[in-house]
Amino acid sequence: MSATDQTLDTPRSRPPFGLTRLVLTTLAPIVAALLLSALVLALLSVDPVAYYAYVLRRGLTSWLGLQATLTRMAPLLCLAASLIMAFRAGLWNLGIDGQFLLGAVLVGATAQPLSTVLPQAAMLPLCILVAAAAGALWALVPALLKAYEGVNEIITTLMMTFLGISLANVLVKLLFLDPATTVPQTRTLPVADRLPTLPESTISSGLLIGVVAVLAVHFVMTRTAFGMRLRIVGTNPRAAVHAGLSVPALTIAVFCLSGALAGIAGAVEVLGVQGNVRADWNPAYGLAVIPLVFLARFNGVAAIVFVFAFSILSIGGESAARRLGVPHFFTLVVVSILLIALALAEYVDHRRRQRTT
Template sequence: MTRAASSSGAGSVESAPEVGIGPDHRLRASVNSILMAVLPVVAAVICGGVLLALLGRDPVSFYSNVVGHGLLGSLGRQESLIRMAPLLCIAAGLMIAFPAGIWNLGTDGQFVVAGVVVAALGPELAPNTNGLVLFTVLFVVGFAVGAAWSIIPAVMKAWFGMNEIITTLMTIFLGLSFASLLVKEFFDDPSTTVPQTKVLAVEDRLPRMFGSRVHIGLVVGLVAVLAVHYMMTRTAFGLRLRIVGMNPAAAEHAGMNMRSLTLSIFLLSSGFAGLAAAVEIAGVHGMVRAEWNPAFGFAVVPLVFLARFHGPSVILFVGAFAMFSIGGESASRKADLPNFFVLVMVALMLIFLAISEFLQARSRNVVTHE
């Protein structure tokens, strides 16, 4: 019963406006879908501006600071691109789970646990391994640990039909505590005062590209999103997953092995969250402190919906979000606001997305009723 519930949820977001065939209709449909993606953003920017004005800040200078630092300034732009890397990896995983009707809300737990293991392993391996081997091992380990952290929800969903929202939420709390436990009790670097893992030397971290500070994790993220997009839209496996999401009963009736499909959806989608952590540790931090939780997962969930699981749009939304987070940090500092303003913007976009979707569905109904 929960399957039916989640599938109709995911399906309704995905349903594309395919009213008629022919170039004219197709053009109108694609103009429509671009409008649908842009309108919520514009409405959110306006609403956010009103909120800024209410708080006594100048919205125009705030927004121009955001764009000026996050996109146009060279340092800020590099920061934004660096931030995109883990977000894209997480998004790739969610692009598998959500269309298949699996609500993997536990990416933050999968991310943090994988991050700790990768951070502990990196400095041990680095002195005796060359870069390529090191990064391959770290990525594979990150992916595997992330996947492993979702085995319990996966098995409980596949065998007992247990709602994955409860179980994956619980694995976040479990994961955050477990990661802190690992850092404090097992991987603590005795030479530091705060509990943290040993540091992966800067020269052993992911190589940077084009003489900038942006590391190749960005490429990993981009490839991950595009590969998942291809898999979901162009392969038989992706088609099967989407059928499971749209109509689990039909999928079962068609003879699909629901258990192994459910299991692979969980493992793949949380594996990408683990890969995200490996990219972030090997590329940026080089170590993990106890209580570390950047909460990237909860930020990415709505972005994947805003982009309607469409790979290139996911990249755009993640890029805009990264730009807004990095630029927002600087603009908030200048405007003497906490950095939470970005959250308000994302929430506003989601709300306007829902409204625009409703309006679109209604206009479609009017057409069919005529």
């Protein structure tokens, strides 16, 4: 089953996006998610207005909070680029969390040793390439099964995510363990050797990598012949065959490029923020970004806006959780409600369009 077979269809199969659809499928799910989340907060005896006010104050209006928000965006944007690449090609790469973690772990294992023998200008790009290769290789198995056996990529990529998370933990605890620490983790990259920050701030320059990745993917998928071939393969594989396109080769290319971008997201997080990878670390960024990409209608510019909004909620929500006694995972609850609201809105819009045609 391809992404074009789902209720959340691809842009190529949609009619022009008017004001009614904008309100119904983008704004309405956001408002519904915020209102339902407020209800959950009220049931937890937490003032929803105070919670959202603190989120905005900590994640947006304070300079320190805004810097943290922009830094948080860096890996999320790379993951958004990964998903846009796959979804616009009509394929579901739901294995990005596994690809992200494996890229992060390999960078965590290699960055510190490489920093002792290579200048920073060579070490950082090499680490990013290592992470991209790790993500691409981990996406290769679902790609081959989809391309040559027609196996449902939703199932295989989810399975590979589970295996990737488990393998990442094993690598940290056994093969890449830092013997100098009591906490299972990789060696720590010194702050001076990490991605530089933007001038007069603590914002990681990984933000620029993320923005470039999203815009580059958007340009490739909407303005190039290669992107057009990928969209044809996803929308109508039979037509692609009649047009002389190699469906298996293009399917593998999509998965590997998408996996590489997910691996780069892991590298950006380690090189720009964490400096190492601890055992059992899994921020689950991938599943959080999926509804944002759908809200953006697979548009790169819109994805940047929604990732920024989510980053505000994420950074502000972490502080609000400590201040107001809200569970630290409440941000994921909001995202889950948003995903459900988005699916319901798409269903309603689909039925509405059926009645008008």
